[in-house]
Amino acid sequence: MLQSRPVPGAPKPYTFPRPRRVQVGGGTVVAIDVPGQLYASVRLVQRSGGAAEPLDRMGVATLTGEALEDGILGDSSLAPALERHGAEWACRVSWDSFVTGVDAPVNRITDATALFAEALRTPALRADDVVRRRDQLVERFALENSMASTLAARSIGGQLFSGRYATPLGGGPARLRALTPESVADFHTSTIASVAGTLVVVGDLAGVDLEALGRTVFGDAAPAVAQPVAAPGTGDGERPRIVVLDRPGSVQSALVLAHRAPSRAEIDLVPAESAGEVLGGMFNSRLNMELRERLGYTYGVGCRFDLRRDAGVFYISTQVEAPTTAHSISTTLAEIERLRSDGANEGELTSVKESNTVGLPVAYSTSRALASALVEIVVHDLPEDHVDRLRAGYERLTAEELHAAAERYLRPEEAVIIVAGDAGELRGSLEDLDVGPVEVRDPETLWG
Structure with missing residues (x-):
């Protein structure tokens, strides 16, 4: 016998959980405890995004993010090391930030975070790995441009802005090809390895030592320095x-x-x-x-x-x-x-x-x-x-x-x-x- 469809009830009110903040060395841990959430997310937020790149090194943040996954031993060594803890690497470079981290079971979060911190602060950055990653980005750029929608979207910046925003976030092919292993190492040393940032931790944190996680990730890195904010230049051409x-x-x-x-x-x-x-x-x-x-x-x-x-x-x-x-x-x-x-x-x-x-x-x-x-x-x-x-x-x-x-x-x-x-x-x-x-x-x- 068919039953009648249930009638939806009134929407339940929602309140975003209040995070806890802990100052650790040069950085800050911002955490949300979610009881019962046994798969945790750890993210390190640094403001070393594409907008801050020098014009002669456009795309270096994206390339560095790719190269970090080669780990401390090189040759894509980070992913299999994390897999032994059921963990997964995360990296996202935006115009305003450089975000890295791991997702891992809560009971393996300490070991997974230690691997992540090693890869972030002291990666191998072998020259052949960096060149391989760079060539992959150039090939990917061309392949993705074969899609009309991607080509049109990537063209927006060059029509509206001058300066850094006129080139796509990941850098254009010519700019990417000009990047060297030395330029990646310089960017990593000056803006990633030496800057503490803010560590975001979310999951069932009962028994998790947030200060210890912070010390593992921040080490002796310095506090982040505020970046100046200025309106970017306008692109040429009549509008509309x-x-x-x-x-x-x-x-x-x-x-x-x-x-x-x-x-x-x-x-x-x-x-x-x-x-x-x-x-x-x-x-x-x-x-x-x-x-x-x-x-x-x-x-x-x-x-x-x-x-x-x-x-x-x-x-x-x-x-x-x-x-x-x-x-x-x-x-x-x-x-x-x-x-x-x-x-x-x-x-x-x-x-x-x-x-x-x-x-x-x-x-x-x-x-x-x-x-x-x-x-x-x-x-x-x-x-x-x-x-x-x-x-x-x-x-x-x-x-x-x-x-x-x-x-x-x-x-x-x-x-x-x-x-x-x-x-x-x-x-x-x-x-x-x-x-x-x-x-x-x-x-x-x-x-x-």
């Missing part, structure tokens, strides 16, 4: 404009509409991201409903703010059938203007609020997720109750606030529209849009 990355014979076009946004500290985050979600960040967003559900041009649309310590980017991305490229752009611009002029309706407001509140207990149910949130708090100097403030902000969000954010933060008049597709087939229809000048580029010349 369309840049076509020529891919002769392409049957699809990858589209990116991007413009600069405020930095992470300057933006009013909840209303701004809500406007982006209504526009293109949810399945039932306006662009997804129009371009995918009604017109059938695409499988989906993405829309988000990429917010850094000194700048930000807003972008919309999708892939469409080549003949629909121009109409997809005009439709996107029309939906932006409609949101800016009319704001969101009650259904959209409810969707945004629920998508950012109801699922929080699941979103933060793992050590990795909690550690990731703590990493963001450390990198951007956010208050410890940052997640709770966000939840409260979404709960009290009004249609008027969302409308004001759309008017303030969505600026198509300052945008560059990047099209990775067949320029010969597309140029005429793109010029007919009268959005701005149409420029055709050979992708091979982007990062010379």
